[in-house]
Amino acid sequence: MRITLESDYALRIVSALAECDGVVDANTLSEKTSVTLRFTLKILHKLVQGNLVSSYKGARGGYKLKESADKITLKDVIELIDGPIAIVRCLSSGETCSMNSDKTACIYHHIFDKISFELAAKLQNITISDVLSKKYTTLMENK
Numbered sequence: 001m002r003i004t005l006e007s008d009y010a011l012r013i014v015s016a017l018a019e020c021d022g023v024v025d026a027n028t029l030s031e032k033t034s035v036t037l038r039f040t041l042k043i044l045h046k047l048v049q050g051n052l053v054s055s056y057k058g059a060r061g062g063y064k065l066k067e068s069a070d071k072i073t074l075k076d077v078i079e080l081i082d083g084p085i086a087i088v089r090c091l092s093s094g095e096t097c098s099m100n101s102d103k104t105a106c107i108y109h110h111i112f113d114k115i116s117f118e119l120a121a122k123l124q125n126i127t128i129s130d131v132l133s134k135k136y137t138t139l140m141e142n143k
Contacts, residue, residue, distance in 0.1 A: 007081040009035045010043045011128075014077050017053065018069035018128050023062040043081070050080040069132060075123035085120040088112045 012033040017024060030040040044063055047053040052072060054064050065072065079085060090106075091113055129135075 003078060004082050006039075006043060007078045009033065009039060010047065010077050010081045011074065011131075013040060013043055014047065014052065014065065014072060014128055015069075015132060017063060017065045018072075018132060023056050023060065023064050025062040029063065046081060047077075052076065052080060068129070070127050070129035072128045073124050074126045074128075074131070075120055077128075078123060085116050085123065086112075087116045087119065091116055 012035060013029055016029050016032045020028075026037060026040050026044060029035075029044070030037040033040065035043070044053060044055070048055045048063070052066060054066050056062055056064070075085065084091075088108075090109060
């Protein structure tokens, strides 16, 4: 599994919003994160639709996190952009196994399912606040 560039950028944007007080415009976010304005707007739209970010119109408009950074996890952002954490294609809903139509009969399915679950749990335990305060290293060691 590879976290997409879009999720990487979404994490940068959410982190930038967490570092700013008040409403931040898309141009400022684009500059702070080194993400093109067009892609920043696309990601912000998804973050607003996913209820992580509020959007404000007008001359003083922009974007703001709906929750504090200590309530938003890496898993929240990644799954909003990329969908459920699954290290292999067959774990995704609707996908069929090319080896066997019964996914549960495949030993690799069970192994990769467990690894995906553990990865998702680790990502759920790290908040944006942890990343910004550099506490994630201790969390990675302890959990």
